[in-house]
Amino acid sequence: MRKSWLVAVALMTAAVATAAFMGTTGPTAAVGADHLDAPGLTPPGGDLRTDITDVYAYRAKSGRTVLVLNVNGLTKAGRQAAFASSTPAVRRTQRVVYNLRVDNNGDARGDVTLAVTFGRPNAGGVQSMVVKRNGKTIVSGRTSAFGDVRVNRSGAVSAYAGMRDDPFFFDLNGFINILSTKKDESFLGCKGSRPDAFKGTNVSSIVLELPAAMLTRAGSSAIGVWATTNRGGVQIDRMGRPAIATVFIPNNPFEAKGTEPSQRNKYNASAPASDRAKFRGEVVDSLRTLFSLNDESGDNKSDDAGKISGLANVLLPDILTFDTASSMGFLNGRRLADDVIDAELALITEGAATTDCVKRNDKAFANAFPYLAAPHA
């Protein structure tokens, strides 16, 4: 339940709804000069390099804060990491920026922005990278070649970007079959262990470790974190807690004509500060349905409305709340090993589903920076 599903949805939306083919001016037909001869097929789903799959924030053993921004989900083993440098329009080229945004006074607005930008890849796929804090460079260097770990350091700040094993773990197929009554197709009521659909896949990962004081304000160790990808001034994608957009913002590509249009694009382009105003209705609607899953098993329905309202206020704004002084995990920030799916399932289904029976990642996490496991080769 995370953003890579959005990729998938985008993939299918594009594929189904929009002529994946453009067959366009293919021929060098009638005129030499004016034909375009561009390839026909538009691979759907947009640029996966700017599609955020997961955000992590936790306190490292060093006491510093670790922030992780992953993109390019479901990358096959052996591929070099790729980050977008810029995108072309007819009359300009816009920089692509990967942002980790931090609210440190509880108003759901960014007070500190860590902005990461990349250069064009060299022949080996390695890119230059720069990390700025509120516009000022704090560390710069290069991305890591596949399988290598190149740590870019400046003072107490460390930065890594490259291909890593995807730390996310989840029984995707069990979720696909969540309505199935056939034994073992769904994870509902599962015991023992079930398969991790993200086993063996990699992500392009940005990992930063820095003193919490660079993120917090004086007198408080509490922050809220979310990530965005931007093209020039335009926000392409964003993510805070795992799964919020996927589960709660209607994005069903197979919606029948005339039903409510998806708000996915609107959501991805929005800021957390307006989440309650714009999307609380969506979340409440969805929670009502999810809370009804346990009605037949004798749930006391009378307290649902109050619980739903409270939960909606926790889920929105979509920010990963994190006390930088605490080593606790999800819902306090998010550590790599946290089983966020189990935590969220129990929360949003009022206990109807409590686990997908995938307890851990397919690779062990490292003790040292950049913490994420080496990529599958």
Added chain:
Amino acid sequence: MPRGLSTAAVALCAAAAVALLGGVLAGGPAAARPPDDSRLLGELLSGLETGRTADYVRRLDQQPRAAGTLTLLGLAYQQRFRETGDPSYLSRSERALREAGAGGLVTAGRAALAATRHDFRQALVLAREALRADPESPAALGALGDALAGLGRYREAFAAFDRMAELAPSIASYSRVAHARELIGRPAAAAEALELALELEPTVPEYAAAALVQLGRVYANSGRIGDARRAYRRALARVPGYVRAEAGLAWVEAAAGDYASSARRLRGVVDRLPLPEYAIRLTETLETAGRRAEAERAERLVEAIERLLRANGVRTELQTALFDLDRGHRLAGALARAREAHRAAPNIFSEDVLAWALARNGRCGEALAYSRRSLRLGTRDALLFFHRGMIERCLGRRAEARTWFRRALAVNPHFSLIWSPVAARGAR
């Protein structure tokens, strides 16, 4: 950039998951699109290179009215035309799409087909219809931009390309941005857009090869022969034997004066992908090498290819007019065809050919107005500059003529086997 098969498969599963979840959340059944279409499209996206049409035809034997399969067949035929140059695929595409019925995908496919045939007005109508079904369809936006550019409505066309590139970063969208950048006279920026396109790992290797061929042409149009050769070789490294890259290399060889190699290579190219552009280049290469009998045979081949294209609904007036004008054949007829082409597609290239046709018919005052219009975007195209030079000379303005000839040669000294020497003499 996991766009391989397994990704597509997972993506499809995930989409199904969300569809189901959507059903759960809506409290009703997940709606109404045949999942088979999604599966087919997934297949097409992940693997289509050649020959896939046979599969669809086989499937249609079993289910003759399957709209999804008919749609894919119609689209796959357009790709087959790209690959083979056999224009009968266009007529087959038209039939399949007509039988497939209505829908955004079908309409966008028909828009693309019309643009391929250079019927830009029809393409515009269909692209807009497809966008009513889905305002964010990258395919429909691409067809819309192609149609508008074909009709000379560049501002709107560029807006469509920009929107398409935002919604669907892809070789298809970035190559259109690159084309637009070339039109506004920024070849270095066009090359940059293509390099950015190549960072987006394509589903089909042929698409990367096509982008590299376009890159080669940007360089070739700027007279950068060595860079062009490198781009074509990169394309051949991606897709061994890629015929459009072979054609590019042949172009480079002729530009470097190696006519024998160029003609040899072009014969192979024309055998595999009989497009008029390649047959014309073969004709000119043979003429330049003094091999007249072979050149005449190649010229007849050009005519045969164009007849075949016309029989399959492709407009060819502009190309045949230019071919005749360059040879001094049927000048009055060429002017009529240039006018016809300009009426159908009033873009800078038809304006240029019309200007050239008027000039070759001695009507240089009228020609000047069209030449001015053809240069209104600031396009740095040596042929357009050369035509302007000839018009100025015809009007007796020798200094202006010399300036335009020099400009043409500065942009690309190899712009034409026939006319580069004329420009060189005129520039002195």
